[in-house]
Amino acid sequence: METILEFISKHIEMFYLIILMIFVGIELIGHVPSVLHTPLMSGANAIHGVVIIGSIIVMGQAHEIISLILGFIAVIMGTLNVVGGFVVTDRMLEMFKKKK
Amino acid sequence: MQNILQIIYLISSVTFILGLKFLGNPATARKGNLIAAGGMILAIFATIFLYTTETGEHLGNLGFIFGGLIIGTIIGWMIAKKVKMTAMPQMVSFFNGMGGACAALISMIEFRHLVSSGHYETASAGTLITIFAGLVIGTVSFSGSIIAYGKLEEKIKDFSLPAGQFINIGLLISLLGLSALMISGNIENTSVFYIILVLSVLYGVLFVFPIGGADMPVVISLLNSFTGVAAACGGFLYSNNVMLIGGILVGSAGTLLTVVMCKSMNRSLTNVLIGNFGGSNATAAATSTTFVGSIKEVTKSDAAIMMKYAKKVIIVPGYGLAVAQAQHVVHELEELLEKNDVTVKYAIHPVAGRMPGHMNVLLAESNVSYDKLVEMEEVNPEFATTDVVLVIGANDVVNPAAKTDPSSPIYGMPILDVENAATVIVMKRSMKAGYAGIENELFYKPKTSMLFGDAKKSLSELVSEIKSLG
Incomplete structure (x- = not known):
């Protein structure tokens, strides 16, 4: 457990990036017409x-x-x-x- | 050098985001694709020439790298250029599988490297988690995509094991359990890694196998987002932001796309995955429902007269039209009818063809104008005022069982209400059931008449019949 927490805090900026990208991905696809699926x-x-x-x-x-x-x-x-x-x-x- | 590489990765990441953004709008979609492709090329070459390892060395084996790139480019280019528009969905699935396999291979090599260099025992749990996640997700995506490809190519038949659900859940639990035990150091035998690999392949196969017919696009979209996540694992492994951004972006966008697709088919994701749409159920339904009533055939000349003197005709194109390559003839028919003052529209079901938007691509290919393609919600109220509906090679999307028969595997899927029109002409090759494998009550209704034969041939004969009417 300790090592996992350490891993996360060592790569914390990547975790921020992941969270942000999840939202960006959702925003981008949100209103696409089904024609373009x-x-x-x-x-x-x-x-x-x-x-x-x-x-x-x-x-x-x-x-x-x-x-x-x-x-x-x-x-x-x-x-x-x-x-x-x-x-x-x-x-x-x-x-x-x-x-x- | 490293600084330049990082800047290039930053630029590539922006192109991916912009590319996806532009892909969401018909006017800019093509540009978006090219922008993302440009960013990808930039990232690839920057990696080859600028990447340095921790010890400051440049990458070696350039001959192999370029060899692989060239071989991959030639094969990929040829397949992608040659494939017919009708086969697009399985092509996407195939290429997706390749990406998954690539991610899994990276994990495999890194794992072997850890073991052989003696760093395995000291490797951090985080590193191991990303390696195992990349392996499992990538492999499941690979084997699942290949099965989906085979199913859409109709090389693999629907098939489900008895108690398949339990086997799948059991597989998943043992997969995750073994991975967790290895990561936590409770299993020291490194060959268990390959057992996990085999289990992952098996899981991917059994996961997609029972999912039938119309749900395949949803599965492909889901596997697509899996591969995105697998790619992001690689990003973690190498602290590589462009891989992370590209992967997560596709992972999240793909997941949302999957949900949106499910919605447009009015099915829940769990329903698709747990799958009562499965092959065995569908065949059971096909044999258990038989309709009383008779099938009425119509001659081409009668059909021609009905359509020529109609006020409004709605064409419902389905996959059968695509298979027969009849999209050009149907456009000819539409123009001819318009000349005779008949209003012609196309009713596009969200999943017409094999995927959402697939039919639009096919009809656009034969120059059918955009405003003639009407989506389901808009066109459904119009059927009541329509004289003739011409159903070409569509089946499940006009099956009233989706509304009336709760035991039907497609129950709940929104359909085109063609039965509200004055007459319905159904063009079909034979009485064979549709992709979901179920009978269609519509064909037995009094206002429905059937026109059997190859769609392209029948349509061109219809066109000449209408012409001969003067």
Whole structure:
């Protein structure tokens, strides 16, 4: 218990950030028309592709073979998430733009 | 260098927030997506070139990193460009699964690193919690998303274990229990980590398996927010604010989006998750309800006459229209009828297609003008003054059982009140049940007539029939 409290107070600014971001996320989505739900979900899907940063960091410090392999797969999967997510979202939104 | 990296992360975080904000408005949505994508590219390259470890070293293995980036980009780009608009929902699910897997792999590597470097015993509980949370949430998101993908592709059939609920709860408890014991140091055997991994995969699979039909978008949206949280765990692990902000933002926005979707289908989230919408129940309902009455077929020429001399026609497009790729022909029919002074509107159910807004995307693709698409609440009172309703490949969203039959799995879902119109023409390939797997009483009503066949073929024949009427 003590160590968890210590962890929280050591990273307290991150916890503030989390709380704020929860509210920002809710504010942002609050009044979106249902027409945009699918593209929005897809766009949000692309944004959590930011997890790729973690895979790059881990890959850049990997030494032994299994970590290298796992890291390599992680980078590929993260890239798939980012690229696929943004491209699919853009394709959907392209449809919306065509109206007059 | 570190300072520049932090500034870039700050800029990227702002682009994510702005991107999401712009995505919420049809006029700015595309720009929002591009802004967020730009921020992502910036963050990725800044990390590769500017990130330094605690000992001040730059990242190595650049060959592998760029190799992975290039392979991922090519594959991702090709899949995303090639996929049909009708298959969008499962594509989102697939890419979401990739993100989840990425988060889980990061946890796995970090865990192995802790163990091999001998820091495992001294690692803080906080670090361990983020590693385990990343593993469990990421893995559940991955396996769940892949099952959701398979179900929407119709490669995986609905299936639920007897007492599936109890198995799931048992799995969840053992998952959390084992993780807690490992984190608190009560289990010292590090291979238990992999047992947790296996249990997580299993949980994700069994969690999504019994959830059926129309509830799939809700599950995908929920898994989407899971992956956001898993990404945020990585942010904690590396004290990386951009990962934290991106992850939490998606986590919270995704959760709200899930709730909003549930609301538009008039279902509670617990209801979806505990799932009495499940496959077994749905098939049970399908076999137990049979309707007396007969099905009436209509010829294309009769249908053409009915529509040409109507004052108002409302088209109810469903997934069947999308599958048949008939969105262009339907637009042709609409223009033709308008030329004959018929008012034509499209009634869009919130979950028409496979996801909220999916049908709008499909119709926009074939240049149907925006103001012709009317949402459910607005269009429902209009059915009473409508001469002909043309239901194309929709089933569950016009099923009166949602209002009248409390035992129906879709009971409580708001539907389009097409039965209030003077006549209803239903275009369907066959009498097969809809996605939720239940019979539709509407088809047996006296004012309903059926037009069997492929939607695209039937529609183009209808168009030429109407043309031949002069």
